[in-house]
Amino acid sequence: MTENARPEWARRLQAERVARGWSKPAMARELWSAAGQRPNAKQVESLARQIRGYEKGRHLPRDWAAAYAAVYGMEESVLFGSVDGDEDVNRRQVLGIMATTAAGSTLDTEPLRSAFDAALPPEIGDRDADEWERVTIGYAHEVGWAHAALLRQELAADFAELTRLLPTSHGSSRTRLVHVAAQLAALMAITLTNLGEIRDARRWWRTAVRAADRTGDHAAASLVRGRAAVYSLYGPSSRLTAVEQAEEAIAAGHGAACGGVVSGFAARAQGLAELGRHDEATDTLTDLRRTFEHLPEAVRKDQLSQWGWSQQRLWYVTSFVHTLTGNLAEAMHAQDQALLVYPKRSWQGRAQIEMHRAGALLRAGDVDEGAGHLVRVLEGLPGKRRRDGLLRQSALTSLRLAPSSAISRPIIREAYELLAVTTGE
Structure with missing residues (x-):
């Protein structure tokens, strides 16, 4: 492509990068950072190659447009201008990625799939909601077991795709997809907590709560709040804050025996034990056991997903509270029981x-x-x-x-x- 044939937006991308003195790999790192991700060396190298294609005008960086705008501090409409012929742009984007993919097998294939999705007008319905619910169930069975760093990348990619679909969804399908978004955001928060990235986890918990509230489902609203309260115990937050979060989860459940309410009691008992309020912690442990007995059977028998609340969790909380309150015989009994029921x-x-x-x-x-x-x-x-x-x-x-x-x-x-x-x- 000659310089005169190169689109104005492509020349602008290159000029802004050069003005800042950034190499293409440095630009790639800035884009990943703006997208809220911490890339590995391979991802930086892959995106740097794509940047070369963007600046030559081979294809419009639709997936990275928002990140470019954030990095350069410009509106997307100013940075990219008016692009005529969306269908032609999508066609050229797919062809450009295909050509680059053919040239190097190490290129990330996700942009190719995303380009096709962008070229195909979405018609979101119940079948899409069914599929996304299956995706979320799969993640709920992997988080806490599989490698957290890999799960973070996969969750981010799927959350981005779901975000692109939401504006075109309507009615019950939209509500179901928002519910999926709440669960994916919560699973991302749990994964980040496992990685020790507490501040980022807090942001994802806020997103999870906001999405759950939009569904109008009290159980969903309680669940994300309850899990957020439990995981707040693994960060530097005040234990008083954790107790307050726990009480919000209990209230959001509207008196139902559900995963969110039982998680709320679990977080409250542990938070109070750490605060030295031992009598209150022990009383809350009694409330926890009572709620546990009334949980739906499917929730009590679920040992393998993040949404289950089985005997292993009950013995875990019992062990923690008695350890901190000094009831050591009860604590060690709970530990023995927990090790018997935890999956290997x-x-x-x-x-x-x-x-x-x-x-x-x-x-x-x-x-x-x-x-x-x-x-x-x-x-x-x-x-x-x-x-x-x-x-x-x-x-x-x-x-x-x-x-x-x-x-x-x-x-x-x-x-x-x-x-x-x-x-x-």
Whole structure:
């Protein structure tokens, strides 16, 4: 393509980049950042190649238009101007991506699929809603089990696609897709918490709550609030804030025994225990058990998804509350029961229960055995699993139960040093 034939928007993209002194890889990193993502080297390289095509005018960067506008601080309409012939643009976009894909097999294939979707006018209906609900169920069974960094990328891609579909949906199909969006946002928040990215997780929880409220479904509104309250216990937020979130989840359930309400009681009991309000925590544990008994059977038997609330969760909360309140016999009984019912593949939950056991031993004054148990559990996990945000917070909570006179003990220092090394890996 000659310089005169190159579209004005393509020349503008290049001029703005050059004016800022950015290479194409640097530009790629800026675009990924504007999209709220942290790319790996391959993704940066892939997008840099696409930027070369954008600046030559081979195809309009529709998927990256908003990111470009954010990076350059310009309106999309100013940056890209008026593009005549949308069908021709879509055709050239597909052909351009196909040509680039043929030239290098390492190119990310997602832009090709997205370009086709953009070229095909959507007709959103119940079949689309059915498919998206199946997608969400799949994620709910993967989050907490599969590699969190990979899940973050996949969730982001699907959430972006769902966002593009929503403006063209109507009626009950739209409500169902908004409900899916609430669940995907919540699953993204959980995944980010697992990665230790607490601030980003908070933003996704806000999106999840907003979407759930738009559905008019009290159970959905309660569920995302309840899960948000539980996961807020794994960050630096005030435990008073966590308790308030928990109470909002309980209220949103309108008195029903559902996953959101039981999660609310779970978060309230744990938050109060950490605040030292032990009698209130124990009373809330009673409310939790009562609600658990009235849950729908499908929810109580669901051990494998993020939306289930089975015996393993009940024993987990019981273990946590009794460990912090000093009811050590009850705590260790709950830990034994939890390990019996947790699925073998639930490495995260089982390891957290072992952190509770270490905390109970420390609370009982058995410093060497408690801290030693914690160290052994951490050392027995692969490095990637030791970096899990939930596991690390559980370990730190247990270490804080050691007597103040034991802080200088070598085994305590070793435990803290191991956690510090784990963070930096």
